[in-house]
Amino acid sequence: MAKLYSDRKLATKKLLPKKETIQFILQYSKALRVVKVGNLNFETIAN
Amino acid sequence: MAKSQIPDALLVQMYVSGDEAALATLIKRHQARLYNFIYSKVGDRDLADDFFQDTFIKVVNTLKSGSFYNEKGKFLPWIMRIASNLIVDYFRKNKNIKMQRDTDEFSIFSIIKDSEPGIETVMISNQINFDLSKIIEELPEDQKQVLIMRYYNDMSFKEIAEITGTSLNTCLGRMRYAIQNLRKIIEKNQISLTA
The missing domain is CATH 1.10.10.10 (Winged helix-like DNA-binding domain superfamily/Winged helix DNA-binding domain)
Known part of the structure; x- marks a missing residue:
């Protein structure tokens, strides 16, 4: 019987975002405050 | 109940009510799928990180302003659509680079010269x-x-x-x-x- 020479497909490594990116999003979320006045939204970012 | 078992819709509600840790759980849960989706479109790690960040900034802005999000239990498709739209916008903008074609009055080769002998x-x-x-x-x-x-x-x-x-x-x-x-x-x- 003929041999099969096809390579086993290598498992692709799952990519993840940088830790700094996630840290930035979480910090941004903590710092952001949205105040609703009537139809308007006021966004403030605390330092 | 541990945060990792709470459904997306509930986590979103918790986040909107002020629980910042709920966002961390949502990010942790979906980061791999979203990031790989973005990377498959842009093929660049740095660019993928930028899009990932912009996507969640949009998510945060939308949820904190308490508007537009009403897709109960469909958090992942929602953030993927945001990412997809951001990517499409980015490539649409970058496509509009002016192209210079030669005309009778002006040729680009009158400015750029090849110093090598022919x-x-x-x-x-x-x-x-x-x-x-x-x-x-x-x-x-x-x-x-x-x-x-x-x-x-x-x-x-x-x-x-x-x-x-x-x-x-x-x-x-x-x-x-x-x-x-x-x-x-x-x-x-x-x-x-x-x-």
Whole structure:
């Protein structure tokens, strides 16, 4: 019987975002405050 | 109940009510799928990180302003659509780079010049050098020697005089005769040595 020479497909490594990116999003979320006045939204970012 | 078992819709509600940790759980839960989705579209790690960040900034802004999000239990498709729209916008913007086409009045090649000699110039130059070397071979040995040392070896007449064991004046004279003889051969054979 003929041999099969096809390579086993290598498992692709799952990519993840940088830790700094996630840290930035979480910090941004903590710092952001949205105040609703009537139809308007006021966004403030605390330092 | 551990945060990792809470459904997306509930986590979103918790986040909107002020639980910042709920966002961390949502990010942790979906980061791999979202990031790989973005990476499959852009093929660049840095760009993928930028899009990932922009996507969640949009998510945060939308949820905190308490509007637009009403897709219960469909958090992942929602953030994927945000990412997809951001990517489409980015590539649409970057496609609009002005293209310069040649017209009758203006050609870009009048500004940009190629300093390298063309193949024709190189061939003509090689031919001239070859013809010249053949003519030089016709010169008497003493004249040929001085001419080669001066022009091809870049030596001074003083150095040539020392090496050949002759006086400076003899060298200068041989050089003069060499040039005169070259002219004669060129005229006699009607050789053109210009490009």
